[in-house]
Amino acid sequence: MIINQIAVFLENRSGRICEFARVLKDANINIQTMNIADTSEYGILRAITDDNEKAIRVLKENGFNTASTDLIGFQVADKPGEMHKVLQLLDQEKINISYLYSYAQVGSNTAAILLKVDSPDLAIRLLTHNGVKSF
Amino acid sequence: MTKYFNPKMECMAKEEKYLLQSERLRIVVKRVFENVKWYREKMLNIGVYPEDINTIDDIEKLPFTEKHDLRDNYPFGSFAVPKKQIVRVHASSGTTGKLTVVGYTKKDIEDWAECCARGLYSVGAGEDSTIHIAYGYGLFTGGLGMHYGGELIGATVVPASSGNTPRQIMLINDFSADTLCCTPSYAIHMAEEALKLGLNPKNFPLKYGIFGAEPWSEEMRRQIQELYSLKAYDIYGLSEISGPGVATECEHQCGPHVQDDFFYPEIIDSVTEKQVKNGEKGELVFTTLSKEGMPLIRYRTRDISSIISEPCACGRTSVRLSKITGRYDDMMIVRGVNVFPSQIESALVGCDSQVSSKFMVVLNRVNNLDTMDIEVELLPGVAFDEIKSVQLLTQKVHSVVTSAIGVSANIKLVSNGTFKYIEGEKVKKVKDNRKI
Incomplete structure (x- = not known):
């Protein structure tokens, strides 16, 4: 399934991440996932919220360069070998992964995997065909 | 007429x-x-x-x-x-x-x-x-x-x-x-x-x-x-x-x-x-x-x-x-090369549709060598979700600016709105931290 994500460019300046969170708080938007890819001079913060459209609007108004990106999401059992199974399937079809993040879903014995790949439609068909549950 | x-x-x-x-x-x-x-x-x-x-x-x-x-x-x-x-x-x-x-x-x-x-x-x-x-x-x-x-x-x-x-x-x-x-x-x-x-x-x-x-x-x-x-x-x-x-x-x-x-x-x-x-x-x-x-x-x-x-x-x-x-008065001498903010500005205008012409030059001296950072503002609406897109843009700006001024500068992209240009007033575009 396609899952929308926001991505924010953050130059390396103290207080920028906190400012990001403040803007969402003031707009009463809930952050569901958030992670940062960092370099020495800037980072890209990626997040999923309960209202991405509104989040992008308020972030832009507050001077954040913000992108909207579609990811694909899957749910697997929270046990050894599950990540490998997904990656191996993608590898066999030579589907490139730009980035990936995953988290365990507390209390349900399942884990979520979110990916950005170069051919999302093919990846969804391939994984669901092989019994990986779409998110 | x-x-x-x-x-x-x-x-x-x-x-x-x-x-x-x-x-x-x-x-x-x-x-x-x-x-x-x-x-x-x-x-x-x-x-x-x-x-x-x-x-x-x-x-x-x-x-x-x-x-x-x-x-x-x-x-x-x-x-x-x-x-x-x-x-x-x-x-x-x-x-x-x-x-x-x-x-x-x-x-x-x-x-x-x-x-x-x-x-x-x-x-x-x-x-x-x-x-x-x-x-x-x-x-x-x-x-x-x-x-x-x-x-x-x-x-x-x-x-x-x-x-x-x-x-x-x-x-x-x-x-x-x-x-x-x-x-x-x-x-x-x-x-x-x-x-x-x-x-x-x-x-x-x-x-x-x-x-x-x-x-x-x-x-x-x-x-x-x-x-x-x-x-x-x-x-x-x-x-x-x-x-x-x-x-x-x-x-x-x-x-x-x-x-x-x-x-x-x-x-x-x-x-x-x-x-x-x-x-x-x-x-x-x-x-x-x-x-x-x-x-x-x-x-x-x-x-x-x-x-x-x-x-x-x-x-x-x-x-x-x-x-x-x-x-x-604005002229900077960076590693012996005369550089004017106006050169950087005109290079940025023709450079890429993703960056603005708003910038700040920061000069430092590290181990007796001048370093030149140029912070360049992104245009509104420009966005990335991948590091490699930022790197590609940074490299492009670097090569355009460097060939315009004749000295290599470290390009740092910054969010739109970082530089508050005060309306109607002259803008300070250079921070020279060098102790000479």
């Missing part, structure tokens, strides 16, 4: 202009010699007297005036008339803290207004125009200078001054302004803000943009003309000489026409202090030919330009200035 505000002066034959300039120079030198103690001492030091000055060609015999002369004689030591004849003062702030003060008599204000009026006519504005002035009003000469020029031609003047961009956008549209006066960087900023508000600046009623108070490039002119439906004209001026309107472009956009019956320009080599050959680049020097309050002889502007003496298609006989390409 070309309209002249003062055809007699603007289209005067060269020989006649020469005689007029010579006569005015004789008078102004005498007045300064008699009334300004520090300049008289400069002349006496090199043994030059007013009677040595006969024609405008004798100007080279005269000593220069520099900004520090004005600061050293703060506040009123450079005035050539008793203070009761001064009807207005302006002042510009300097990086050293002390203000440079200028004083005007009633006639000086009238002459200055005429210069601005001639400039407004030369771009096409007239009595039916509505002129929106977004230069700061106050001690800065930008606002009031154009204001008086606008009133003199009988136009409707909107003294918007600086600040509150959404309100400026509203006023321009609601009052149907056809003429906009501000800094070129503010014109771009205002267009970006309008786009953020969902308004297309192309639909604004503006026809003429008169931009100055900072160096700008042909690339910026193109960018402004693409953003708006107006033609962008260059205006030159500085408070020491009077203010905006010392020189303004005509409809042909081929370099500002100097009001050379009022101000005599020279280009000198800033090191040898000799006049350069006709048409060569160097430091722009001005002599005020008819000012009463604070006449200045051979004032070194620190601006870099050249003089174009070929006749212009508009019929005006005045000399023109080539685009000011930088200021000696």
Whole structure:
């Protein structure tokens, strides 16, 4: 399934991440996932919220360069070998992964995997065909 | 059809202009010699007297005036008339803290207004125009200078001054302004803000943009003309000489026409202090030919330009200035290479549709080596979710900027809105942290 994500460019300046969170708080938007890819001079913060459209609007108004990106999401059992199974399937079809993040879903014995790949439609068909549950 | 505000002066034959300039120079030198103690001492030091000055060609015999002369004689030591004849003062702030003060008599204000009026006519504005002035009003000469020029031609003047961009956008549209006066960087900023508000600046009623108070490039002119439906004209001026309107472009956009019956320009080599050959680049020097309050002889502007003496298609006989390409004061020496902020700015304008021309240079010295970081603002709406896209853009900006300035700089992209350009004011674009 396609899952929308926001991505924010953050130059390396103290207080920028906190400012990001403040803007969402003031707009009463809930952050569901958030992670940062960092370099020495800037980072890209990626997040999923309960209202991405509104989040992008308020972030832009507050001077954040913000992108909207579609990811694909899957749910697997929270046990050894599950990540490998997904990656191996993608590898066999030579589907490139730009980035990936995953988290365990507390209390349900399942884990979520979110990916950005170069051919999302093919990846969804391939994984669901092989019994990986779409998110 | 070309309209002249003062055809007699603007289209005067060269020989006649020469005689007029010579006569005015004789008078102004005498007045300064008699009334300004520090300049008289400069002349006496090199043994030059007013009677040595006969024609405008004798100007080279005269000593220069520099900004520090004005600061050293703060506040009123450079005035050539008793203070009761001064009807207005302006002042510009300097990086050293002390203000440079200028004083005007009633006639000086009238002459200055005429210069601005001639400039407004030369771009096409007239009595039916509505002129929106977004230069700061106050001690800065930008606002009031154009204001008086606008009133003199009988136009409707909107003294918007600086600040509150959404309100400026509203006023321009609601009052149907056809003429906009501000800094070129503010014109771009205002267009970006309008786009953020969902308004297309192309639909604004503006026809003429008169931009100055900072160096700008042909690339910026193109960018402004693409953003708006107006033609962008260059205006030159500085408070020491009077203010905006010392020189303004005509409809042909081929370099500002100097009001050379009022101000005599020279280009000198800033090191040898000799006049350069006709048409060569160097430091722009001005002599005020008819000012009463604070006449200045051979004032070194620190601006870099050249003089174009070929006749212009508009019929005006005045000399023109080539685009000011930088200021000696802004010049950075980075690892032995001379770099001007204006070079970086024009490289950025033509570089990529994802970056703006707003930037900040940060210079440091690490292990006796200069480092140059250039922080470049992204345009609004530009976004990334992958590091590699940022890297690609950074590399592109790096290669364009480096080839423009001839020295390698570390490019750091920053979010849109990082640099708060204060409307109507000159922008600081360099932070030099080097301890030399």
